[in-house]
Amino acid sequence: xxxxxxxxxxxxxxxxxxxxxxxxxxxxxxxxxxxxxxxxxxxxxxxxxxxxxxxxxxxxxxxxxxxxxxxxxxxxxxxxxxxxxxxxxxxxxxxxxxxxxxxxxxxxxxxxxxxxxxxxxxxxxxxxxxxxxxxxxxxxxxxxxxxxxxxxxxxxxxxxxxxxxxxxxxxxxxxxxxxxxxxxxxxxxxxxxxxxxxxxxxxxxxxxxxxxxxxxxxxxxxxxxxxxxxxxxxxxxxxxxxxxxxxxxxxxxxxxxxxxxxxxxxxxxxxxxxxxxxxxxxxxxxxxxxxxxxxxxx
Ligand SMILES: NC(=O)c1ccc[n+]([C@@H]2O[C@H](COP(=O)([O-])OP(=O)(O)OC[C@H]3O[C@@H](n4cnc5c(N)ncnc54)[C@H](OP(=O)(O)O)[C@@H]3O)[C@@H](O)[C@H]2O)c1
Numbered sequence: 001x002x003x004x005x006x007x008x009x010x011x012x013x014x015x016x017x018x019x020x021x022x023x024x025x026x027x028x029x030x031x032x033x034x035x036x037x038x039x040x041x042x043x044x045x046x047x048x049x050x051x052x053x054x055x056x057x058x059x060x061x062x063x064x065x066x067x068x069x070x071x072x073x074x075x076x077x078x079x080x081x082x083x084x085x086x087x088x089x090x091x092x093x094x095x096x097x098x099x100x101x102x103x104x105x106x107x108x109x110x111x112x113x114x115x116x117x118x119x120x121x122x123x124x125x126x127x128x129x130x131x132x133x134x135x136x137x138x139x140x141x142x143x144x145x146x147x148x149x150x151x152x153x154x155x156x157x158x159x160x161x162x163x164x165x166x167x168x169x170x171x172x173x174x175x176x177x178x179x180x181x182x183x184x185x186x187x188x189x190x191x192x193x194x195x196x197x198x199x200x201x202x203x204x205x206x207x208x209x210x211x212x213x214x215x216x217x218x219x220x221x222x223x224x225x226x227x228x229x230x231x232x233x234x235x236x237x238x239x240x241x242x243x244x245x246x247x248x249x250x251x252x253x254x255x256x257x258x259x260x261x262x263x264x265x266x267x268x269x270x271x272x273x274x275x276x277x278x279x280x281x282x283x284x285x286x287x288x289x290x291x292x293x294x295x296x297x298x
Contacts, residue, residue: 009032039083088137097142100146145213177245182260184221236288
């Protein structure tokens with residue numbers, strides 16, 4: 001018997017990794033924007049209400065343009081807050097579990113150490129605030145909901161820091177990279193592998209089980225953007241990395257202010273699921289190898 005996942009999102013980093021990594025025991029029905037536009041809550045309710053046999057619903061889609069959200073708060077809230085709220089309501093009505101993804105950007109970055117799930121959120125911008133409302137709506141409307149906060153996703157697909165560094169290295173004589181923002185870089189593939197490995201357990205977990213609630217899911221280890229860039233170039237350009245200069249966040253003013261500390265504590269994941277994701281550098285090696293293989297076949 002296979003695990004049947006109804007997934008919102010088909011083209012994003014996480015959505016694609018879910019589709020690539022699903023083994024023979026998993027059937028994913030991925031709904032793209034063309035099938036369900038997340039700004040339409042009725043379409044969301046219909047998609048869940050009318051789906052065939054389903055074990056889990058996963059929301060792998062979001063409005064992820066952090067700076068653009070400052071100018072488009074209505075769309076950001078529609079996709080990041082009201083859409084997950086509609087998913088949670090429809091899942092509750094059908095007795096289905098909902099897996100939802102959130103972000104370190106619900107925090108202000110003012111804490112001295114890593115953030116726990118129990119720490120008070122205080123987002124600095126529209127994107128973070130819209131994701132926070134989404135988390136709260138999901139957890140209050142569905143009693144079998146897992147909200148996974150993740151950070152700095154990277155993969156061989158889509159837009160992310162890894163791809164941006166490789167692109168800029170081709171055109172900039174000296175790469176200026178922010179050195180005072182710190183987080184736990186996370187491979188979208190490792191996040192997908194975590195979700196898939198826990199799928200059957202989550203499909204069976206009853207309301208009130210300790211699996212549900214907020215969970216920080218990030219690769220092990222912490223890095224600044226600058227340190228991550230160094231690792232990227234050590235792995236992709238061993239013959240000689242580009243010239244780089246560490247700069248403060250203030251060197252790149254952005255519409256949405258970035259938190260300096262976005263490090264997430266994963267003790268709860270270790271306690272509840274008895275596992276820890278591997279160090280981000282190891283995951284980066286795999287993603288770089290995948291990128292190289294893509295280049296060779298292109
Ligand atoms: N990327 C990061 O560094 C990061 C960090 C922390 C948390 N997260 C969270 O992790 C999750 C996955 O992020 P990701 O990087 O995989 O996202 P992504 O690559 O930016 O993809 C976003 C997905 O959402 C879809 N989408 C956006 N608006 C939509 C709409 N109105 N209707 C239907 N689909 C819509 C996009 O579809 P189209 O292709 O049609 O636009 C795309 O498939 C999100 O919840 C995000 O908030 C990401």
